[in-house]
Amino acid sequence: MAKILVAEDERNLREGIAEAFRDAGHEVIEAEDGLAACRLVEDQVFDLVITDYKMPGADGLELIRRAAMVNEATAVIMITAYGTVESAVRAMRMGAYYYIQKPFNLEELELKADRALKHRRMMSRLAELDRREVVYRYDDIVGESPAMKRVFEIVSKVAPSNATVLVLGETGTGKELVAQAIHRNSTRRDGPFVKVNCAALPENLLESELFGHERGAFTGADRQRVGRFELASGGTLFLDEIGTMSAGTQAKVLRVLQEREFERLGGTRTIRADVRILAATNRDLEEAVETGEFREDLYYRLNVVTIRMPPLRERKEDIVPLARHFLQRFAFDLKKNIRGLSPAAIRVLQRHNWPGNIRELENTIERAVLMADGEVLEPEDLTLGGHGGEPGEERARRSSILRLPAEGIGLEELERMAIIEALKMNDWVQKDAAAFLGISSRVMNYKIQKYEITHPRWTRNRT
Ligand SMILES: Nc1ncnc2c1ncn2[C@@H]1O[C@H](COP(=O)(O)OP(=O)(O)OP(=O)(O)O)[C@@H](O)[C@H]1O
Ligand SMILES: [Mg+2]
Numbered sequence: 371m372a373k374i375l376v377a378e379d380e381r382n383l384r385e386g387i388a389e390a391f392r393d394a395g396h397e398v399i400e401a402e403d404g405l406a407a408c409r410l411v412e413d414q415v416f417d418l419v420i421t422d423y424k425m426p427g428a429d430g431l432e433l434i435r436r437a438a439m440v441n442e443a444t445a446v447i448m449i450t451a452y453g454t455v456e457s458a459v460r461a462m463r464m465g466a467y468y469y470i471q472k473p474f475n476l477e478e479l480e481l482k483a484d485r486a487l488k489h490r491r492m493m494s495r496l497a498e499l500d501r502r503e504v505v506y507r508y509d510d511i512v513g514e515s516p517a518m519k520r521v522f523e524i525v526s527k528v529a530p531s532n533a534t535v536l537v538l539g540e541t542g543t544g545k546e547l548v549a550q551a552i553h554r555n556s557t558r559r560d561g562p563f564v565k566v567n568c569a570a571l572p573e574n575l576l577e578s579e580l581f582g583h584e585r586g587a588f589t590g591a592d593r594q595r596v597g598r599f600e601l602a603s604g605g606t607l608f609l610d611e612i613g614t615m616s617a618g619t620q621a622k623v624l625r626v627l628q629e630r631e632f633e634r635l636g637g638t639r640t641i642r643a644d645v646r647i648l649a650a651t652n653r654d655l656e657e658a659v660e661t662g663e664f665r666e667d668l669y670y671r672l673n674v675v676t677i678r679m680p681p682l683r684e685r686k687e688d689i690v691p692l693a694r695h696f697l698q699r700f701a702f703d704l705k706k707n708i709r710g711l712s713p714a715a716i717r718v719l720q721r722h723n724w725p726g727n728i729r730e731l732e733n734t735i736e737r738a739v740l741m742a743d744g745e746v747l748e749p750e751d752l753t754l755g756g757h758g759g760e761p762g763e764e765r766a767r768r769s770s771i772l773r774l775p776a777e778g779i780g781l782e783e784l785e786r787m788a789i790i791e792a793l794k795m796n797d798w799v800q801k802d803a804a805a806f807l808g809i810s811s812r813v814m815n816y817k818i819q820k821y822e823i824t825h826p827r828w829t830r831n832r833t
Contacts, residue, residue: 371396372396372397372417372418373414373416373418374399374416375410376388376391376399376421377403377404377406377419377420377421377433378421381402384400386476387420387476390476394480404432405427407421407427408428408436411436411437411444412713414745414746415745417444418444418447418487419434419444421447421448421449423450423451424450436713440711440713440746444490445486445487447479448468448470449474451471451472470482510547511544511551512688512695513685514687514691515680515687517685518685521677524675529555534648534672535552535674535675535677536655536672536673537649537676537679538651538652538676538677540652540679541652541726541729542726542728542729542730543728544727545679546565548677549648553605553646556606558604558646561602562602564607564608565607566598568609569610569614573619576619577618578595580619581632582597582599582600582635583597583637586636587635587637588635588636594634599626599641600641600643603643604645606645607646607647608649609623609648609649609650610649611650611652612649612650612672614653615664617665620665620668621665623668624665626643626647627668630643655673656669681724682730682731683723689724692731693735696731700736700739700740706739706740706742707745708745708747710745711746712746712747712749715746715747718752719734719752722754734753734754753827754794785817785821786821786823789807789814789818789821792806792807793823798825800814800815
């Protein structure tokens with residue numbers, strides 16, 4: 371059974387088509403004009419859209435464009451009385467692989483629908499395989515922007531070597547993910563991948579963590595301990611948050627990098643370890659070298675190859691693919707039937723500044739999937755924190771946007787959007803949003819009820 375939208379303004383024809391497909395066991399929804407159809411495809415995911423070319427409100431091409439934004443895989447059949455080659459070609463380009471010329475008989479349409487649905491299933495299977503391919507090669511790293519493609523290129527070139535790699539980038543940009551990808555694509559992939567968070571431990575403990583210690587090396591060392599360098603033997607050691615190591619630890623790490631040997635704390639035996647080193651930090655290491663906080667010689671040892679992870683705001687093309695990737699994962703994990711993002715939700719995601727980068731996007735989508743009721747994520751489902759960034763600037767940039775849709779928009783809908791926007795800009799505090807819009811809290815409250823605006827935070831506070 372497939373979910374089918376029939377958009378056709380000629381009533382008899384529409385009802386005839388709908389009935390035929392219902393009889394064949396499909397779920398059919400009807401739209402009598404272009405606007406109603408557009409609204410439907412933005413709220414729900416259809417397997418197949420059968421649409422007239424000429425309709426009042428919005429034409430078939432506009433409908434295809436919008437349907438494709440929610441779900442690229444939706445199949446489309448265009449019905450046209452204006453069977454010019456030109457409009458058919460345009461429809462093909464927009465994803466309508468089938469068109470049918472008026473007058474036609476229902477069997478002909480059913481045949482095409484069958485084919486379109488089969489095609490769609492094949493396409494989504496291919497897309498699935500495609501994704502697996504990406505997963506295999508880059509270990510679940512999503513990225514279509516030129517900046518990420520460069521990262522993938524460097525990863526695949528440097529992974530097989532034994533070169534030390536320094537991964538730089540802001541918090542949440544995927545530094546650890548890239549380090550793991552390098553390991554998994556190296557000849558050491560069957561060896562261990564061992565991670566040490568250099569920021570989490572005070573100097574003494576960090577050294578014992580890295581190099582291990584002999585029994586009695588210090589108070590409390592009542593047993594011998596094997597360090598991470600030894601544990602990583604035959605594999606990769608990932609030194610995370612390397613910008614915070616003390617001078618003493620830096621000296622010892624430098625020696626391991628130079629000589630590939632070290633001693634356990636309190637020990638005299640020299641241990642050799644066959645370890646590949648990867649390091650990461652969100653600090654500006656060059657600056658730390660200049661101020662003397664980070665050893666220059668260690669910096670050069672680590673910096674054989676540098677991979678700079680671009681912040682998400684500098685690769686906006688990746689926002690939607692990443693959001694879809696997380697959406698799929700969380701919808702599956704949380705067993706929710708959510709299949710896409712509405713165009714409005716996409717706009718909201720693209721406008722955000724993402725100070726917490728991909729981790730922030732991941733958390734946002736997880737929260738949204740958890741909260742959402744519909745099949746498609748809407749802006750109301752997304753709670754984008756005002757944490758980080760420049761709130762003033764963000765506010766100025768956002769509020770300059772008032773572009774009305776070409777097909778017109780109701781004043782009430784506009785008011786609803788303005789209220790949601792004002793709430794968002796004021797952290798969903800109703801009182802502040804009311805002041806922001808120059809209305810009383812009572813009026814604000816009335817409008818919130820009227821437009822049925824909700825936010826998870828409000829219900830939480832009420833209980
Ligand atoms: N390109 C990507 N594709 C898919 N998931 C990603 C991508 N980049 C990051 N992630 C996910 O985002 C989260 C943060 O990534 P990661 O821990 O690698 O960032 P980081 O740069 O090490 O951050 P920090 O500096 O805070 O340690 C992880 O859950 C990771 O799986
Ligand atoms: Mg990290």
